[in-house]
Amino acid sequence: APDPLITEVQDWASGLGEGVDATPYGLPIKYESDVVRRNVEWLTADTISSINFTPIHALDGTITPQGCAFERHHSGAIELRKEDYRLMINGLVDTPLVFTYEDLERFPRENRVYFCECAANSGMEWAGAQLNGAQFTHGMIHNMEYSGISLRTLLEEAGVSPEGKWVYVEGADASSNGRSIPLEKAMDDVLVAFKANGEALRKEHGYPVRLVVPGWEGNMWIKWLRRVEVMDQPVESREETSKYTDTLANGISRKWTWEMDAKSVVTSPSPQAPITHGAGPLVITGLAWSGRGAITGVDVTLDGGKTWTEARLAAPGTDKALTRFYLDINWDGSEMLLQSRAKDSTGYVQPTKAQLREVRGLNSIYHNNAIQTWWVKANGEAENVEVS
Amino acid sequence: MAVVSPVAAEKFGLGRPALPEEIAAWDLDVAPDGTGLPTGSGDVFTGEEVFAEKCAVCHGDFAEGVGNWPKLAGGQGTLDHEDPLKTVGSYWPYLSTTWDYVNRSMPFGDAQSLTPDEVYAIVAYILYSNDLVDDEFVLSDETFKQVELPNADGFILDDRLDAEKHFWNPEPCMENCKDSVEITMRALVLDVTPEEEGAEAAAEAAPVQEAVAEEAVEEPVETAAVLDPELVAKGEKTFKKCKACHQVGENAKSKTGPILNGIVGAPAGHAEGFRYSKAMKAAAEDGLVWDEAELAAFLAKPKKYMKGTKMSFAGLKKDSDIEAVIAYLQSYSR
CATH class of the missing domain: 3.90.420.10 (Oxidoreductase, molybdopterin-binding domain)
Structure with a gap:
């Protein structure tokens, strides 16, 4: 059937929108009101001394808008x-x-x-x-x-x-x-x-x-x-x-662990950004960074680390800045165990959780740069999991 | 006409010399060897009193911590356990750090209000709570160096370049890297992710917010009419002193102190579910109502007004601040 959004004249196509001074300093349109910083309340005693999180699952490119950049x-x-x-x-x-x-x-x-x-x-x-x-x-x-x-x-x-x-x-x-x-x-x-x-x-x-x-x-x-x-x-x-x-x-504790090691994460699909369109063309995307230099490459696996494919960097990595990567696939609609693995200009390769735990145990709190796994199910929903 | 010439790699001549008094006011840091400590002293008993008054509301009477606030005592011997307890006694390597932090950043919400003697006393009490000194101990700039913390040798410099050099592996496996892959843990099993209220209604969230805003505008009109907006604004600023423990307004909850929505004119002990002190409960039973006069008296000297109150706040010195805070609280009538 013909799409009424096309065949019928819509309000916005006949009436008028807002004038130029309606918002002297603009905010995102209301339809994007879920793209906001979020807090995990149980982490700290009080929001005055606390942290919140950038909605990286809903952003693209590399520059973080100030209004949704995490606060600590x-x-x-x-x-x-x-x-x-x-x-x-x-x-x-x-x-x-x-x-x-x-x-x-x-x-x-x-x-x-x-x-x-x-x-x-x-x-x-x-x-x-x-x-x-x-x-x-x-x-x-x-x-x-x-x-x-x-x-x-x-x-x-x-x-x-x-x-x-x-x-x-x-x-x-x-x-x-x-x-x-x-x-x-x-x-x-x-x-x-x-x-x-x-x-x-x-x-x-x-x-x-x-x-x-x-x-x-x-x-x-x-x-x-x-x-x-x-x-x-x-x-x-x-x-x-x-x-x-x-x-x-x-x-024993390490001190003066200043550098942030190379790290990456798939931002979409991910638990807050499920696949809603079913099988077919799918954009897998994420972010990679290294505190020791520039990102030189990112590998992505769909099967939990058996086979890796080199992702496309949106632009060559630059020193100590975020790099956006994409892997454009034709999704067959089956389950995926999605991971990304960052490589930097010093030759460092992002480790797995098992590799990190082997050296550091479980009590480090800080500097966890391990590979992240999203279990993407056939219905497109994703869950944070760990794999062998 | 200005002459454009490349700026030489020399000095720009910007800024002005810092005066000795200015440096003294800001340069407060204390190094592990005691450099930077002012003259002064404090004993464990005095420390216990000061701690009870200024610190215990968050850190507990025995430095054991209240709720999610930091525990300052205990935990020795747990660093190689699951979930180690890291306190001044079990983890902090240098006593200077405790002195420096208490001096510059505590109490939370009233930083830099302690005298050097009070800081020495508080730190002496924290040491005592950790069984590191006896109850006769007097901490001073003289005795400072006698104290060594148990975990002083518990730290190594960052050794990642060495201990983790196998992570520098420019040719990672690309194919046939594993035979099989099993899911070993799922976040849903634990499920500690914050709930999104009406997640599917995200797109509707904006209109809902607007509706709430409109309602909010209608309601306080009558109270707003009698309140001086400037006084309310001033009170909002003064209320920063209270914020470490109290919340007021939309989404406010009871925290270390009770929620204060509608406190002006309310009977004492009105916040449901909040654990008031015995003194406050008794006053509530006697019919205490927080009218402006009672609140003003309480805020001037809480501990004098109500012996036994859990509110460890020293009080607002200026009448004008008290008046402003009450006006601010009145602006949240419910």
């Missing part, structure tokens, strides 16, 4: 005006300095795209498949284009003393969330950023100024950055001793 706060997202913003560089420097926001805008600027992944991303999956959805298993990640200045520039402005080996960076919020970073990294690719995806940082991402520490765990990307102290030793703060350390099976 330790004492809540504060409101700090540019006019009230101060950044101090002190410690082992020739001249301790204070900068205003306006001062920062006068230094030469850079634009760089990087992913930011919480060290605890996939952390709930160490002991077994738990959460049903790519958003929940892999959504503590976002990828933005940052505009800002090199931290090196600011450190050189203050003049780093030869005894300086570390920088201690802290935020203006009540948690301060201080972290120690080796001077070598601080002088390499760390950015003091004030714009993301072209616009001011959002409150929840550290407005007006945050640190960008490419490839390293998100906890080090200090929000509301207020102070950088050059030191000859690390502070060993709460966030680098009691948290963000990885306990192995023998009870």
Whole structure:
């Protein structure tokens, strides 16, 4: 029968839509209102010190819109005006300095795209498949284009003393969330950023100024950055001793596990993004990233790892940024055990859960970069599972 | 006319020198060797009192933790077990970390309000709770170095490049990699994924929200008319001090403290299912009603107003803050 959406004149084809000023700053259309950050309430005592998840199952491309990019706060997202913003560089420097926001805008600027992944991303999956959805298993990640200045520039402005080996960076919020970073990294690719995806940082991402520490765990990307102290030793703060350390099976814990290893996930189909169209052409897609370099390839398997096929990268992988991959197949409508496997420019290959557990046990909490399996059933629904 | 010339790799001359007082105000971090500790001291007994008043509401009277809030004591010898209990006593390698964190970031919602002596006392009590010092112990910048935490040697530097070098394998298997594949675990068995309320109604969610918003606009009109919006806005800011424990508004729930919707004018102990202190229950039975005067008196000095209340908040010093918070709470009349 003819489609009435075509044969009948629809309201939107005869009436009028909204004028240009209806929404001076736009939100997604209401039909996309389910594409939002989500929280797992049982994870933490209170949403003020908690984390939520990017809806990666519903996004495409590589840039994460700020409005749905995951948030992690330790004492809540504060409101700090540019006019009230101060950044101090002190410690082992020739001249301790204070900068205003306006001062920062006068230094030469850079634009760089990087992913930011919480060290605890996939952390709930160490002991077994738990959460049903790519958003929940892999959504503590976002990828933005940052505009800002090199931290090196600011450190050189203050003049780093030869005894300086570390920088201690802290935020203006009540948690301060201080972290120690080796001077070598601080002088390499760390950015003091004030714009993301072209616009001011959002409150929840550290407005007006945050640190960008490419490839390293998100906890080090200090929000509301207020102070950088050059030191000859690390502070060993709460966030680098009691948290963000990885306990192995023998009870010994790794510390200073800063780099995020290569990782990938199929974002669709997945539990929150089932196949609804039946057999035939199917786009399998996902994201891959590495904190050690660029993604060079992604393999996808439909049979739980017996046979792998190289996926198509939407664009060549770039340093410490998300890469989008696609595998276009003709689905025969039978069950699939869908996995993806990332490879990076250092020759690292994303391990299986069994391989990771063999080295680290089950108690690490952080840095779970294992291969994820979705069991896609004949009806198109998908479930988070583990396979032999 | 401005001359455009490439900026030399030299200094830009931006910013200004930081003053010693400014550095002193912000440079508070304490290193494992004690560098950065201020002069001061505190004993276990004082620590127990301060802890009960300022910390116990989340961390428990004995540092054992309340609900999902962090446990600060216990867990020694569990690090190689399933689900190890990581506390100051069982896991934290350096005492400086505890001192530094308590000093700068605690109490939750009222950070940087403790004196150095109070911090020394609290940390002494945490050590005592972990059986690491006896009840005579006095922690000070002098005695600090005597304390070594049990897990000081429990850490190694990141050894992934070595221990996991087999993950660097540029030619992974592509074909006939396994004989068989079995499903060994399913998320649905555990099913801890957050429920989506009316998941299939996702597309309808927006209109529903709009309807709720319209309703909400109609209702508070009468109360809104008497409330000064500026005062309510001020109260919202002041309420940040309360947020660590209390929620108010749409979707609010009882957390560490009871839900506060409709608290102004309500009988004491009105939040269903909340475990009030004995003192609060007794006051409720005596017919206490939270009118503006009673609330104001309570908020000024909670522990003085009601001996035995679980509310560990020290109180709002300014009358104008109290008035504002009450106005803010009134804006959530139900």
